[in-house]
Amino acid sequence: METKKIILTGDRPTGPLHLGHFVGSLQNRVKLQYDYDQHIMIADVQALTDNFENPDKVRKNILEVAYDYLAVGIDPKTSTIFIQSMIPEIADLTVFYLNLVTVARLERNPTVKDEIRQKGFGSNVTAGFLCYPVSQAADITVFNADLVPVGADQLPMIEQTVEIVRKFNNIYEPIFVEPQAMVPETGGRLSGIDGQAKMSKSLNNAIYLSDSAEDLKKKIMSMFTDPSHIRVEDPGTIEGNTVFAYIDVFDTDKDRVAELKAHYQRGGLGDVKVKKHLNDILQAILEPIREQRKTFSSDPAQVTQILREGTQQARQKAAQTMNKVRKAMKIDYF
């Protein structure tokens, strides 16, 4: 039974989860959870690296994220859901890993470089933010994860972890496996409803799993389509048309999709009609999730208990790893 490979995954609790998370990771987790020993981390310590001045936001979203997990069908009986800050062993390991990475190497990390630019930190970047790949290496290895599901843009983080693991194994004792990235089959991200590449809370272009039926419809009706498609009879363009991009992802009837696209391209199919079609599909997917979410969010004590138990389990595993680390580093004095 203990031959299941270990997965580490998770989310920053900076807001409720959206359709981008659903497509990019949540669906995949539901699929994987019975075949893998899956650890799902609510990454509050990582969220605090760029939200340290706003602890209320992070705290509030712990339960929101947990509701989303349970609502989509992540099963706490098989997946271990836990809160990062309640595993102090991760911080302990992070401090030792900081010795195995140069500042120059962290400054070269492409993912972090991009984020520093996007967030406009410039030379005010904090040590916590620059070092978060080291903290991630600790997250992954403290649970001996074999696999880390990531988007292609996060591959440098896994490379950094592998470098640290090699260095640790080489200097001390070879106690860690080199984790591997698990890039999901579904290609790429779901764009925002405004057509921007990334769906995100800060861009205000996200559809949340917790959105009401009316909000969902309103957002779909406001979606970016083909700006030159003015009259119904005009031919429309599919490329860059967000509504069709969503239909491609969510409509499983591929013949119907092909027909719809052809009709739109030759003219005579209005945006409102296409959007209504998308609305039907998304309502059907999100309605049961929304209902489940209501059930869970009406009982925060039960969900807190789930997090408590997951965190206890995770902590036990982390403590076992830290015992090995202390022995390998010869700091197991008594």
Added chain:
Amino acid sequence: METKKIILTGDRPTGPLHLGHFVGSLQNRVKLQYDYDQHIMIADVQALTDNFENPDKVRKNILEVAYDYLAVGIDPKTSTIFIQSMIPEIADLTVFYLNLVTVARLERNPTVKDEIRQKGFGSNVTAGFLCYPVSQAADITVFNADLVPVGADQLPMIEQTVEIVRKFNNIYEPIFVEPQAMVPETGGRLSGIDGQAKMSKSLNNAIYLSDSAEDLKKKIMSMFTDPSHIRVEDPGTIEGNTVFAYIDVFDTDKDRVAELKAHYQRGGLGDVKVKKHLNDILQAILEPIREQRKTFSSDPAQVTQILREGTQQARQKAAQTMNKVRKAMKIDYF
């Protein structure tokens, strides 16, 4: 009883302690220990920042340093002696503090800058080394230390801690006191026996508290004096003469010292005679320490028990602080 001010102090376990430590800090600790709530940390985590490839050295010197402490009269009944790596709460706090300091600020720290230059790290400086002032801030504040005995060269470290404390108190809740530096009365450092400014293991110019009587004598006889004082009848120079520098520190009979200096300066007093005088004084000081050290080092189990108890006490205090930190940062979920 709980109104005693709290001191945090300690040493990196990278070698047994020497006469420089004795003059610069150990004597002071023995004096202060009944009037203050003194915490003495064997800083193995900090030692690993620039000895991470040599864990054996750090491990071996934990007990060596403890023997030195006990030999000079540090009383574990009143001073709490503990091992840094066994207080994971320090790492936990360090990770949160990393968010409160910019990389640029750490790179400007004059003490760290000097050390990076001295150790020749250049652009290969590790994140662990650059960030060790943040780890020190955690060491100090996790015990709520009011006072930190430091040499003048370490003042920037206390400034860094005060900055972090102010930022934490301001963003979260004002739970920390701003620690103050406690610069010892005895001015400056004891030079090495070769006349170099710093006594250190790597320079091979140190007199250890654990040196045998013969080794002590041999080292004194090899000390740097006045290179132009060739014949006994020649006038000698006091300035820059290491033997007289030591006599100034250790000979409490100031009239005799003045007389000796005058004789040396006018000529007719040989270096060997002056060195023999210093040897008499140092043997008298170090002999009882050496004997005590032998007693303790013949019973490592007893000393380990002292460290175990001190570490337990320290950990309880650190855990209390971390409870406050978690509450202030709103990450006290359950």
